[in-house]
Amino acid sequence: MGRTLAEKVWDDHVVRHAEGEPDLLYIDLHLLHEVTSPQAFDGLRSNGRVVRRTDLTIATEDHNTPTLDIDKPIADPVSRTQLETLRKNCAEFGVRLHPLGDVEQGVVHVVGPQLGLTQPGTTVVCGDSHTSTHGAFGALAFGIGTSQVEHVLATQTLPLARPKTMAITVGGALPADVTAKDLILAIIAKIGTGGGQGYVIEYRGPAIENLSMEARMTVCNMSIEAGARAGMIAPDQTTFDYLAGRDHAPAGEDWDAAVAYWKTLRTDDDAVFDHEVYIDGTSLAPFVTWGTNPAQGAPLSASVPDPASYDDPSDRLAAEKALEYMGLHAGQPLREVKVDTVFVGSCTNGRIEDLRAAASIVEGRRVAEGVRMLVVPGSVRVALQAVAEGLDKVFTESGAEWRHAGCSMCLGMNPDQLAPGERSASTSNRNFEGRQGKGGRTHLVSPQVAAATAVLGHLASPADLTDADARTAVEA
Amino acid sequence: MEAFTTHTGRAVPLRRGNVDTDQIIPAHWLKKVTRNGFEDGLFEAWRKDETFVLNLPERAGATVLVAGPDFGTGSSREHAVWALQNYGFKAVVSSRFADIFRGNSLKNGLLTVVLPQETVERLWKLTEADPTAEVTVDLVAREVRAEGITAAFELDDNARWRLLEGLDDISLTLANEGDITTYEAGRPAHKPSTVQL
Ligand code: SF4
Numbered sequence: 159m160g161r162t163l164a165e166k167v168w169d170d171h172v173v174r175h176a177e178g179e180p181d182l183l184y185i186d187l188h189l190l191h192e193v194t195s196p197q198a199f200d201g202l203r204s205n206g207r208v209v210r211r212t213d214l215t216i217a218t219e220d221h222n223t224p225t226l227d228i229d230k231p232i233a234d235p236v237s238r239t240q241l242e243t244l245r246k247n248c249a250e251f252g253v254r255l256h257p258l259g260d261v262e263q264g265v266v267h268v269v270g271p272q273l274g275l276t277q278p279g280t281t282v283v284c285g286d287s288h289t290s291t292h293g294a295f296g297a298l299a300f301g302i303g304t305s306q307v308e309h310v311l312a313t314q315t316l317p318l319a320r321p322k323t324m325a326i327t328v329g330g331a332l333p334a335d336v337t338a339k340d341l342i343l344a345i346i347a348k349i350g351t352g353g354g355q356g357y358v359i360e361y362r363g364p365a366i367e368n369l370s371m372e373a374r375m376t377v378c379n380m381s382i383e384a385g386a387r388a389g390m391i392a393p394d395q396t397t398f399d400y401l402a403g404r405d406h407a408p409a410g411e412d413w414d415a416a417v418a419y420w421k422t423l424r425t426d427d428d429a430v431f432d433h434e435v436y437i438d439g440t441s442l443a444p445f446v447t448w449g450t451n452p453a454q455g456a457p458l459s460a461s462v463p464d465p466a467s468y469d470d471p472s473d474r475l476a477a478e479k480a481l482e483y484m485g486l487h488a489g490q491p492l493r494e495v496k497v498d499t500v501f502v503g504s505c506t507n508g509r510i511e512d513l514r515a516a517a518s519i520v521e522g523r524r525v526a527e528g529v530r531m532l533v534v535p536g537s538v539r540v541a542l543q544a545v546a547e548g549l550d551k552v553f554t555e556s557g558a559e560w561r562h563a564g565c566s567m568c569l570g571m572n573p574d575q576l577a578p579g580e581r582s583a584s585t586s587n588r589n590f591e592g593r594q595g596k597g598g599r600t601h602l603v604s605p606q607v608a609a610a611t612a613v614l615g616h617l618a619s620p621a622d623l624t625d626a627d628a629r630t631a632v633e634a
Numbered sequence: 635m636e637a638f639t640t641h642t643g644r645a646v647p648l649r650r651g652n653v654d655t656d657q658i659i660p661a662h663w664l665k666k667v668t669r670n671g672f673e674d675g676l677f678e679a680w681r682k683d684e685t686f687v688l689n690l691p692e693r694a695g696a697t698v699l700v701a702g703p704d705f706g707t708g709s710s711r712e713h714a715v716w717a718l719q720n721y722g723f724k725a726v727v728s729s730r731f732a733d734i735f736r737g738n739s740l741k742n743g744l745l746t747v748v749l750p751q752e753t754v755e756r757l758w759k760l761t762e763a764d765p766t767a768e769v770t771v772d773l774v775a776r777e778v779r780a781e782g783i784t785a786a787f788e789l790d791d792n793a794r795w796r797l798l799e800g801l802d803d804i805s806l807t808l809a810n811e812g813d814i815t816t817y818e819a820g821r822p823a824h825k826p827s828t829v830q831l
Contacts, residue, residue, distance in 0.1 A: 173817040174810055179792050182807060184817050186825055194711065196667035207804070210814075216828040222665065236665040243667045254828050275826045287710040287734060303712035303738035305803070313807045315814055319790075351652060352704045352730055385707060387733055405831055408824040416824035451652050451707070472651040472702060479650075569661045590656040590708060592679050 160426025162323045163392050164358040167298040167423065171281050173315055180317040186280035187297075188310050189266045190217035190253065192244040193571070194285030198308035199247040209251045211314045216275065217248050217255040220265045221571045225534055225561035228258055237572065251311075264537020264563045267291040267505035271375065272539050274404025278393035278420040283310055288505050288587065289388075290381040294374035295401075296393035296423045298358065301382065321387045322432040324357040325425075328365035330440035335621060337515075338373035339507060339585065339604035341365070342380040343445040345437060347455045354386025357433065360425060361391050365439035371400040372511040379506045380587050383452040393420045444619040446492055447589045447602040449480035454589075456492065458607065458619055464488035483591055484599050485579070492617050495601070499582040500531040500558075500612040501594070502605055504568040507585035508536025512605040513544050516585075517552040519609035519620050522628045525557035526615030532559050532574060534566040558612065570595045583611040636743040637800030640772040641724045643697030644765065645780075646687055647758040651702035655735065658706065658714040672717035692765035700757045700769075701728045706735025706746075715739045725771040727778065729754050740793055741803065745771055747778060753785045773797060 161169070174182040188211075195217070202208070209215060222237040232238040241258065248255035256262040262269060267288055270276045276292040282299035283289060285307040292299035306316055326345060346353075359381050361374075369377070374391050381389030398417055401407040408416040447455040448462050454477065456463065465477035465488065481487065486495065502508070502516045513535060525531045533553045535541035541563050544550055550560045567574040568586040576582055576598025585608050589600040601617060610618040613627055663675035680686045687693060699718065705728040706714060715738045718726065726744065729751040739746045749757075760780055761767050770779040773794060778785045789797075796803070807814075 174813040182810065182813065184814070184821075187828070193664050197669050197712075200667075200669075205804070213827045213829050221661075234665075240665050240667060254830055275828060277826050280826065285710060285712075287708065301710035301734055303710055303715075303734060303741065305712060305738065305741040309804050309807065312804050313811075313814060314818075315807060317803060317807060351707055352732075355730070355733060382708075385704070385732060406826050406828070408826075412824040415822065419822070419824070451654070476651055569656075571661045571664065588654075588656070588708065590654045592660055593656050596660075596679065 160429035162425045162429045162431060163296060163360055163390055163423055164298060164321070164323050167279050167281065168320065170279065180319045182315050183281060183318050185283050185310050185314055185316060186214060187270065187275055187282045188215045189270055189282065189284035189289070190215065190307070191220050191266045191286065192240045193221045194304050195247065195307055196240065196243045197304050198311060199251065201308040202251070202311055207312045209253060209311045212252045214314060215253050215311070217244060217253050218263055218266050218269050219244060219258050221565045221569065223258045223564040224572050225564050225566050225574055228562050261538050264539065265505045265508060265565055267379065268508060268536035268540065271295065272404070272537060274401055274407035277401065277407070277416070278397060279423050283316065287382045288379050290386070291375050291379040291505055293378040293381065293388050293390040294371060295397055296390060296420065298388055298390065300388040321358045322356050324354060324359045324433040324435065325431040326359055326361050326435045326437065327363040328361065328437045328439045329363050330365060330438055331368065332365050332439045332442060335444060335619060336442045337604040337606060338369055338376040340442055340445040342377045343447065343452065343455045343602060344442050346380060346384045346453045348437070349384050349435060351383065351451050351453045352385045354381060354384035357386050358388045358390060359384070359386045361389060366391055367394065370511060371396060372509045375509070376506055380452065383587060392424045444604065444607050446607060446617055448484065448486060448492060449477065450483055450589055450591050452587065452589060452602060454480055455602070458492055458617060460492055462486045462488055462490045462492065493622070494616055496581070496616045497583045497601070497611055498529060498580045499576060500529060500608050501534070501567045501582055501584040501586065502532070502608050503534030503536065503566055504586035505536060506587040507605050508534060508540065510540050510543050512585065513540065513549050516605040516609040517549040519606060519623070520556040520558060520613060521552045523556055523613045523623070525612045529612055529615050530559065531557065531612040532561060532567060534561045535563045537563050567594050569593060583608050583617060635741065635800050635802060638743050638745050638773055638797045640770065640774055641697065642768050642770040643724065644695065644767065645698040645700050645757065645761040645769045646693050646696045647761045648687060648699060648701040649758060652704045652707060653701055654708035655706060655711050655714040656708055659711065659717040664711055664713055669716050670720055672713055673720040676717040676721045695722070697722055697724045698769045698771060699723050699726045700754060700761065701726060703729045703751060705731050707732040710734045712738045712742070715742045715744050719744050727754060727757065740797060743797060743800065745773060745797065747771055747787045749778060749785050749787055753783065756783055
């Protein structure tokens, strides 16, 4: 019988297989950041262990780093200690680190792909659930806990139970105003936050094949929000073109050997998935969340749902609690929801294409009175590219704030936070209670919807903008 | 890791589904570089409300958390497990756990027990009606017992054995180090390397 893409990559990494035991899986790339690694390094130290493969390990600083005044000492002493701990650990154990201020610094899931380290058919782990991002390359990539970080540092392997496989096929072509973010939000709303549990999801079908690498990363990034272990997309010419010439992509004979191998990484025609879902791409529309988990979303043109309309009592209760927290009421049109803050950034939508998309919408327009718009590039390289294209000016001229690279308001571990009761439209991936700051209310959106929302001051898509908005900008 | 065999204690009925790790331990607690001291961060936002179940005097000292479905979704932070343990919880019961959270909990000796939602409901009713009611989580017999309730749960033999013995995964893996070295010898040359160019 044929095998799925996930099964092929899995099989190629089994170091040891024994009946009744989890497989011991080899890890090709281990990404580290400051938040989930200190206790793992402590564990190595107290057991007298070393990092087995420093040449397969790389670290960056992202979660705690400020996005303003990065040349000054970090104000929060606890954040500073955490970054200093990473620097100390990397120096002691010989791990390559890109600290704040370095040209390769940025959100760990933006840095790996842009260096060309994330490659098809590799296993990639990081103490961060959005490691699923790297699956866009046909890598088997998943988030791990700190005990597992320690395990990988010490052994370059992980004991893991074989996951089940799920196919999500997106047929047809996406309408012109529908982005990868709308697609993945719609998928999560359909299958639920637990729908992917125990599975590796393979996204396939014409609508997926037509996505750019960056858009594919947006889709795979949010696999974890459906509870999936990982998300994957089979590598193709788009993938190879993206990788060719990157710093750590193979070259010469290695490139040819790699491409030959990568081309085998497709689900066989006779392979059987444990579960299959079909989505009609042509039926999708710009999508936003109204609740406090990423599955609580609806098309922008819809209204806030009535909790009473849910059959399942726990869904009903969850919707009631969410509306209370979000300060919304059933039947309220989503387009009328006013926001205070717009955040463009994160490992979901902080890459150059995302910034270009947002910039093209605010260009020649003004961010609405009373709205603060933060644009935080996913990495220093993304920032440099954006500056080279003049995007930073487009943002600042429209009244948005152009910041330094990092996770920033995606989780508010640094000073970029929502105040209690404040409402954001955010291109990040989690709308959990308090995620962006205590009492903050988050609506997950695409960069395009974020930008249009910033201009109009309420949830909106670019189609809602008129020439008049641009004219006001000129007069102002 | 501390071994887990059987545990009996009072319970906290947490009637909420989809309790994500941001609720279990908010991000600002993640700046700590230790594995302890997270107890005050556990469910921090909800604990501001004095009627929150964990704040009720009769729940003090409870050690078994009985939660709604999809417990531990969201971020991979192991701090969520440490916070529950630092607070004094030994076991969590739910009809469904997020994968990463479950893996993290079992690696730290916090037993996560999957029971059908109707059993969870019965445990809620029992422990809400009688806060002194004791719940036994017996890993040897793979059974949860409370007054009028006996429910078998599943946990694969390998995970159970490691918990019962309190075994450290890294030592177990390193016992097969030869397999790792053999595998490494056969890795293709085109695989990525992080060595700075
Ligand atoms: S950008 Fe957000 S989701 Fe991505 S790694 Fe940073 S905190 Fe996590």
